[in-house]
Amino acid sequence: MKSGKDRIIFPLDVATVEAAKNYIGLLKESVGLFKVGLELFIQAGPEIVGFIHSQTQARVFLDLKLHDIPATVKRAMARIADMGVAFATVHVGETSRMLAAAVDGGGGKVGILGVTVLTSVSAQDLKSAGYRRDLYDDLLLTVTRKAGVAHAAGCAGVVCSGLEVSRIKETIGQDFLTVTPGIRPAWSMTPEEDQRRITTPAEAINAGADYLVIGRPIRDAKDPAQAAARIAEEIEDTIKHQLPPDNQKPK
Numbered sequence: 001m002k003s004g005k006d007r008i009i010f011p012l013d014v015a016t017v018e019a020a021k022n023y024i025g026l027l028k029e030s031v032g033l034f035k036v037g038l039e040l041f042i043q044a045g046p047e048i049v050g051f052i053h054s055q056t057q058a059r060v061f062l063d064l065k066l067h068d069i070p071a072t073v074k075r076a077m078a079r080i081a082d083m084g085v086a087f088a089t090v091h092v093g094e095t096s097r098m099l100a101a102a103v104d105g106g107g108g109k110v111g112i113l114g115v116t117v118l119t120s121v122s123a124q125d126l127k128s129a130g131y132r133r134d135l136y137d138d139l140l141l142t143v144t145r146k147a148g149v150a151h152a153a154g155c156a157g158v159v160c161s162g163l164e165v166s167r168i169k170e171t172i173g174q175d176f177l178t179v180t181p182g183i184r185p186a187w188s189m190t191p192e193e194d195q196r197r198i199t200t201p202a203e204a205i206n207a208g209a210d211y212l213v214i215g216r217p218i219r220d221a222k223d224p225a226q227a228a229a230r231i232a233e234e235i236e237d238t239i240k241h242q243l244p245p246d247n248q249k250p251k
Contacts, residue, residue, distance in 0.1 A: 002032070003032075003232070003236065004231070004232030004233060004234070004235035004236035004239070005030060005031060005032055005228070005229075005232040006032035007032060007205075007209075007210065007211050007212055007232075007235055008030075008031040008032055008033070008211075008212055008214055008228060008231060008232060008235070009031065009032065009033040009034070009035050009061050009179070009211050009212065009213045009214070010023070010027055010031040010033070010034055010035065010213075010214065010215065010218060010219075010228070011034075011035040011037060011063075011213055011215040012024070012034055012035060012036055012037070012040050012048075013035075013037055013039060013040070013215060013219075014039070014040060015039060015040075015043065016043065017040075017043060017044045017048065020040055020044065020048060021051065023219070023224070024051070024052060024055060024056060025055075026224050026225055027218070027224055027225060027228055028055060028056035028057070028058060029225070030224075030225045030228035030229060030232070031058060031218075031228055032058060032059065032211075033058055033059045033060065033061045033086060033087075033211070034052050034056075034058050034059075034060055034061070035060075035061040035062075035063050035213060036048055036049060036052075036060060036061070036062050036063065037063045037064070038063075038064060038065070041062070041064060046083055049062065049083045049084075049085060050083075053084060059085070059086035059087075060083075060084075060085040060086060061085065061086060061087045061088075061179075061211075061213075062080055062083070062085045062087070062088045062089070063088075063089050064080075064088065064089060065089045065090070065091050065115050066088075066089070066090045066091065066098075066102065067090070067091040067093050067098070068098070069098070070095070070097045070098045070100070070101035071101065073090060073098050073101050073102050073105065074101035074102065074104055074105035075105060076105070077090075077101075077102045077103075077104075077105030077106045077110070077112070078105040078106070078107065080105075080106070080110060081105065081106045081107055081109040081110045082109075084109075085110055086110065086111060087110065087111045087112075087113050087156070087179070088102075088106070088110050088111075088112060088113070089112075089113045089114075089115050089159060090102040090112060090113070090114060090115065090155075091114070091115045092114040092115060092116055092146040092147075092149055092150050092158070096149050096152060096153045099112070099114060099149065099150055099153035099154070099155055100153040100154060102153075102155075103153060103154035103155060111156035111157065111177065112154070112155045112156055113150075113155060113156060113157050113158055113159050113177070113179055114146065114147070114149070114150030114153075114155045114157075114158045114159070115158070115159045116142075116143040116146040116147055116150075116158050116159060116160045116164070117139060117142060117143050117146065117160070117161075119161045119181050119182035119198065123136045123137060123139060124136075126139070126142065139163075139164075140163070140164055140167055143158075143160050143161075143164040143167075143168070144164065144167050144168055144171055146158070147160065147164075147168045147171075147172060147176070148171070148172065151172050151176055156176075156177050157176050157177025157178055157179060157210070158176075158177070158178060158179070159178075159179045159180075159181065160178055160179075160180065161180060161181070161182050161198070161199065162180045162182065162183070162198075162199030162203055162204035162207055162209055163199060163207075165178045165180060165204060165207035165208050165209045166207040166208055168208075169207075169208040174208070177210045177211070178208065178209050178210055178211075179209075179210065179211045179212075179213065180199070180204045180209040180211070180212050180213065181213040182198040182199065182213075183198070183199060183200070183201055183204055183212045183213060183214045183217075184198050184199075184200060184216075184217060185200055185201055185217050185230070185231055185234065186200055187217075188216065188217035188220075188221075188227075201214070201231055201234050201235050201238070202234055202235075202237075202238040205235055205238045205239060205242075206238060206242065212231075212235070214228075214231060217231065218231070
């Protein structure tokens with residue numbers, strides 16, 4: 001069973017290599033994965049992935065959200081797979097062929113995660129983008145459908161908010177991974193939030209989330225390692241008090 005620490009993904013959403021290395025040094029014993037996104041990857045390139053591997057036992061979540069024609073995505077994912085990262089992301093876009101190409105390109109070396117609907121996106125945003133009313137009125141339906149497409153294409157899981165985890169687990173299965181951003185411990189909540197669909201660590205874990213992407217509550221804390229430890233403790237306490245799934249309950 002994964003520890004609370006191992007379920008925490010810390011996003012290195014910083015502008016410089018120096019800032020990234022500082023957080024890696026501070027948190028290398030406190031989180032299970034470091035997320036490398038577009039900003040840092042454009043600034044630092046694959047070398048930052050190698051640095052994390054050389055300096056820590058943490059794994060890497062490469063969050064580039066690929067979205068291109070299938071042939072290009074397949075070739076890009078093959079290069080990503082050579083870096084030894086644990087997970088990489090692809091948008092669940094207009095065609096499942098792109099997702100299947102990513103899985104093929106990964107060659108089983110990297111877990112492909114489909115990005116469903118970003119946690120900053122609202123129903124009004126989907127309406128403006130031309131989605132049908134039943135889809136923008138029901139984000140849960142939209143995310144679950146996208147998760148089904150990702151599963152059918154062979155993805156290891158999806159990125160979704162904590163509000164959709166439970167339905168995805170129910171409809172697709174417990175082995176299908178859910179990685180959940182938009183996590184805010186109750187003690188860190190602020191009025192200024194640019195993510196619309198947020199949950200606490202306990203809520204996400206109770207819903208069945210496998211990994212939690214937690215940035216600001218750790219990054220903005222006076223002691224980031226202490227904040228990460230506090231969240232890990234909350235995760236472990238939540239798991240300890242969970243009821244077993246229905247199919248595991250004693251008869």
